[in-house]
Every structure is written in C-alpha cells, then in structure tokens.
Amino acid sequence: MHLVSDRIIEGRQGPTRPLAYPTVPGVDLTDIYRFTNGQPWDDFRRMRETAPVMWHPMPRDGVGFWALTSFAAVKQVNGDPEAFSSEKGGILMALGAEETRHPTLFSASTNSMINLDGRPHRQLRKEHMPYFTATYMRSLRDRVSAEVTRLLDTMAPLGRCDFVEKFAQRLPIFTLCEMLGVPESDRERFMSWIHFLEMAQQIAVEQIDQLAGLSEPNPQIAAFIELFNRNVAEMFEYGRDMLAKRRADPQADLMSAIANAEVEGEKLPGEYLDGAWLLIVFAGNDTTRNSLSGAMKLFTENPAEKAALQADGGLLTNAVHEITRMVSPVIYMRRTATRDVEVEGQVIAEGEKAIMYYGAANRDPAVFADPDRFDIRRANAEKNIAFGHGPHICIGRMTAQLQLEDAYRQIFARFPDIRWSGEMDIAPNNFVHAVKRLEVEFTPERKAAAA
Template sequence: MHLVSDHIVEGREGPTFDQVYPTLPGVDLIDIKRFTQGQPWADFARMREEAPVMWHPMPRGGVGFWAATSFAGVKQINGDPKTFSSETGGILMALGPQETRHPTLFSASTNSMINLDGRPHREMRREHMPYFTASYIKTLRERVSGEVTRLLDTMAPLGKCDLVEKFSQRLPIFTLCEMLGVPPSDRERFIGWIHFLEMAQQVATEQAEQLAGGGEMSPQIAAFIELFNKNVAEMFEYGRHMIAKRRADPQPDLMSAIANAVVEGDQLPDPYLDGAWLLIVFAGNDTTRNSISGAMKLFTENPGEKARLQADGSLLTNAVHEITRMVSPVIYMRRTATADTEVEGQKIAAGEKVIMYYGAANRDPKMFTDPDRFDITRANAEKNIAFGHGPHICIGRMTAQLQLEEAYRQIFARFPDIRWTGDMDIAPNNFVHAVRRLEVEFTPERAAQAA
C-alpha cells in the first residue's frame, strides 16, 4: 500500500486566477493565539458576506490558501473528493518546515485514513465500520450511561469544579477505551497523551518562530519539547504493543479491527497502523470532549433553552445537533484542488489549497435562520456539517451523539442549577476548538437532597 507521506505536497503558490472577492484586512486565521478567545465568529460573518472564498496569505513566505466559509461552498468542496483531494496535501493547513516536524507524528498524521482518497479510503473505512454502526452504538449506550453516573458521583459533593478535568475529558476516554479494548489500568495515560497532542501545533509554531528569528531556543521551550517527545513516543509505543497483541490474538474490539485490516489485498503497513492509532486517540476524544464543555457554556448563556430541555427530555437529541452546530469543535479541514475548478464564483487552480471552515458554514444565515441564536428546537439543526459531509463524514459522529445525550440527560437531572462560572481556558490551536478548563458551580447533591 502506498504511503501518503512519500508524495504529499505543500500546495501551489497563488492565487493563480484573479480574485473575485477581496482579502479582508484584519482577518488572520493563522495566529493560533487569537483562537484562545474562541473561534473568530465576527471574522467568519464578514467573510461569508464579503468574501465567501477568500485568498488568505501565509506568514514567512508560506503557501497561501482559499478560505471557504459559506455553507454551500463548504458542502460543495466536501462532497467532491475527486476535485478536492484529501490525499494530495493532507487535511492540515500546512505541512510545516521540515526541520520542525516530529518524524513519527508527521508520518502518522499523513499516513492515515482521513488523508486517503478513493478506494483505499473506502476499504479502510469499511474495516472500521462494525464499531460505528447504530447496532453497535446501542450495545455501548448502557456502559456509557454507567460511566456518566460514576463520573457525576465524583462531582456530586463538590459544588464547584473544572468540568473538563472531572468529566468532559474522562467520558470520551472511557468510551474510546471500551471500543478499543484498552484495560482500565491503562486508561489514565490517555489524558496526558491527548494534552500533548493538542500542544503539537503550539510547539511547532514556537520552534518555527525561533528558527526564523535566528535566536536560540529558550530553556523552558527546550524542556517542554523534551517532555512532549517523551509522551508522544510513549503513546506510539503503547499503540504498537496493543496492535501486535491483537494481530497475534484478535478480540471483538476496534483495536483488532485496526490491527487486522486489509486494504488493497494487504494488511496495513506500520506507518498506517501508527496513523490509525493517532487518529483514533485524538479524533475519538477531542471533538466529544470539547462539545460537552461547549454545551455547558451555551446552556449557561441561554438559560431559557436549558429550562426547555429540563422540562422536556424528548428535545435532547435535537439539542445535541444544535450543540454540535454552535460549537463546531473541528475548526477546519483542508483539501487540495486536483483540477482548475470554481467555488462560489471564484476560480481555483489545480494544486491550490482550499480550507473549509466548518463553524463559519454552520452559522451561515442562508442555511440557518438567525444562526448565532442557540435554539434546541431548530428544525434543521441536524443539517449541520460539524462532522463533515460526503465520503469523509466523521465515522464517529454517532458515538459523539450518544455521549452528549447521556451526559446531559444525567447532568441536568442531578445538578439542575449547574452553570459555567465564566472562567475557562482555550488552547492556542486553530485546527480544533480545544477547551482545556471550564469551571462550573452547582448545589452539591447531598445539600440539594437535604433541602
């Protein structure tokens, strides 16, 4: 099986064709520090209105890209993998300078199902599918519900806590490990690995800035990079150990499906096994964790919607669709044009990068009336594309839906007055909306029962 890393390209310098829309001043989707304040909703609104396909330059002479922000444009790009390839340049904004690439992370992040086109993508996806069907999710629900109860039991006497630490980061890890067949004794390690994976972009950015400035690396950054490398190595070592065990002794779990997958007539080569492990560990946790945290913020800011849900539990499924629309935890996905084409009236040349902003598309007033309003009864909330669209639609979306439903079914039943305090911390990351801390307060359960 061919390796994506052998032929992946950064992209073509542009714009080749005349710009139909202006590059808007003040819009900067590169600076990861700006994303610590949340997604740039105001910029996205300007772009949809004035430049729905906008040429965006890159700093330090990097290859720029077309930023697509309208619902129609993002859906068109997602739905046409022949014209807009995942494999040609990968799904990340830039490959980064060669001297700052972590060799294992680079290989694993490129040689992965999410970066494949055509038949190899379909075949690898099919190998995973038994663990993402409605029937399998049904068998998972009872275990997820039990874990929600256990986690809320630890929160119940506190009255105030960091929801991420106590709940949001732990539930997805439990669910993923149940699917993979990871022993309970090993599951705590996933928390640290995910933290470091979320910091990968910040580490690479700081290294690139220092190299560009000609300065020496500070002792603090050097120490952090050493710790980062240690944790990443440990994560891949563990994945390889588990995959080897499942190849030798397959079990009815997702890990065995990955270990024994056959694509184009052969078992997956080692770089793709690393890639499958990385994709499952990161994507399987991050989106759900941040949606759970984002939902708490939304309900606190919109107490009327919280009251509606507490009064009518039948609204929960649609409420989760609206939560994923509003939060849109994956900020963007990249594609590379394989031929000259056109989106929203803008001509795009073969080889140029195109980046789809999911959150911007999910707040397009042409698709969602009054799009910045959180409405758990929104008639078309399920039409959101927070999990993508077309052949690459997220394979784990039903698993995320299940966890959000079970989480808020019990959270509001046990802590009816729970609310975000206004204190939160968002990681500097322009690929995923990564909430690292979100403080909540509520009446401790025993005090409420006594009253």
C-alpha cells in the first residue's frame, strides 16, 4: 500500500470562489482552549443561520477552510467520497508545522483506514466488520453487563466520586480490550495512553507558540512533553508487539483481524498497523467515554427526562440516540474537495478543505425541532449523524449503543438519585469533546450488617 502521509496535502489557500455567505464575527474554531467550556453552540447557531458554509481563515497564515454547520451540508459532504476525499488531505483540520509533528503519531494518524478512500477503505473496513456486527454484540453483551455491575460496585459505597475516573473511562477500555484480546494485566495502561492522546493538540500548540516566540520556555511544559513522548512510544511499542504476536499466531479476536488484514492481496505495512492501532485505541474509547459523561450531565440538567426514563425502561434505546445527538462527542471531520462542488449555494473549489461540524448539524432546527432541548422521546433522534454518514460512518456505533444502554439501565436502578455536582473539566481539544473529570453525587449503598 502507498502511504497516505507521502502524498497528503494541506489544502489550497483559498477561497478561490466568491463567498456566498459572510464570515461570522467572533468565531474561532481553531482555538482549542475555547472548547474547554464545551462546544460553541451559540457560534454554531449563528453560523447555521447566516453562513452554513462559512469560510474560516486560519491564524498565522495557515490554510483556511470551509466550516459546515447545517445538517444538509454535513450530510452531503460526508456522503459523497468521490467529490470530498478523506485521503487527499486527511481528516484533521491542519497538519501542523513539520517541526512540531510527533513522527510516529503523525504517520499513524494519517496512515489508517479512516484516511482512505474507495476500495482500500472498503477492504480494510470489511476485515474489521466481524467484530462490529449485531451477532458479535450479542456475544459481548453479558461481559459488558457484568463489568458495568463490577464498576458500580466500586462506586456504591462512596456517595461522591469522579464519574470519569471510576466509570466512564473504564467501561469502554474494558469493552475494547475484550474485543482485542488484551490480557487483564495490561488494561490499566490504556487509561494513561488515552489521557495523553487527548492532550496531543495542547502539546502541539505549546510547541508552536514557543517556536514563534509567543511564549517562553517552561520547564513544566518541557517535562510534560517528555512524559507525553514516553507514553506515546510505549503505546505504539505495545501495539506493535501484540500485532506481531497475532500475525504469527492468530486468535479469534479483533487484534488478529487487524494484524492479518490484507489490501489488494498484501498484508498491511508497519505504518498502517500503527495507524490501525492508534485508531482503535483512540476511537474505541474516547467517543463512548464522553457520551457516558455527557449523558450524566444531560440527565442532571433535565430531571423530567431522567424521571421519564426511570419510569419506562422501554425509552432507553431512543434515549441513547438522543444522548449522542446532544453530546456529539466527535466535534468535526475534514474532507478535501476533488473538484469544484456546490454545497448550500457555496462553491467549494478543488483542493479546498471542508470541515463538517457534527454537533452543529445535530442541532439544526430544519431537522430537529427545538434542537437544544433534550427529549428522550424525540421521534427522529436516530436520524442524528454524531457517528457520521455514508461509507465512513463509525464502525463502532453499535458498540457504543450497547455500552450506553447497559450503563444507564444499571446506574439508574442502583443510584436513582445520582446527579452531576456541577464540577467538570474538559480538555483543550477541538477535535473531540473530551471530558477529563465529572463529579457526581448519590446516596451510597450500605452493605447489610453481618448476621
């Protein structure tokens, strides 16, 4: 396979065609620190109303992009891989200065299934599919349910805890490791790796600022970067070792499927194995974890919806669709135009970047009535595109649904008064809505006294 990173392009400077819409003032979707307050729902609303396909300049003379915030625009671009390529520019907003790129992380993030088009993408996706079917989910359900119970048992006597640390980060790691075939003794390491992957954008920004002379060298930042590099190296070393073992001795697990995947009759080269490992570790954990945390916040802010679900468990499946619509844990994906294409009346020229904001699309009133209201009975909640649309729709969406349903079924049965305390921390990240800490309170369970 040819490497995507060898031919990836940053995008044309643009815009090369007349603007159909104005640039909305006060919007900066490149500032990762603005996302520590959550997604910019008000900015998204203003953009949808006045500029659903808005030219967004990049600071410091970077290559600008088209920001798509309407449901129609996001669905069109996501569903047309011939006109909007994942491979030509990758899925990230910008590639960053070459001198700030982590060599392994950059290569892995660009050389993976999610960055491929056409037949290679379909072939790789097909290799993964046996572990993401409804049949496989049924085989996984009992193990997930038992782990939910175990995690809630550890929370039960506390009465107050960090929901992320005690539950939301642990359940998806368990589920992923069960699918991959990771030994129990190795699973704690995944939590540290995920933490550092979520901080990758912050590391890059700090390095860029120092190179530009906008900040002074900071020993604490230097120490953190060293720790970051050490953890990332450990993560890839572990993945390479496990994949090599599965290539030599395949097992009935997802790790073996990745290790022995073939595209056009050839096994994946090392760069694509790194990419597959990074994708499954990050995507397999992050979206579910943040949906679990986001749901706790939503139910606390909307007690009537919580009471309705507690009264009628039959609403749970639709409630999960509404949770993913409201949270939209993946903030954006990028595509690059392969030819001039009109989207919502705006011509996007060949080579220009189109960035799809899923949360903005999922709150489009043209599709979802009263879109900022959390409504677990919403008739078209399943229509949300939090997991994408078209050939690149998230392969793990049923896995996320399984975990969210079982988690909230048991949580509300065990802790009917559980609530978010109002305290939370969100990582500086404009790619995923990454909740680092979310404090909850509940009436603790007391063990019965010994007879």
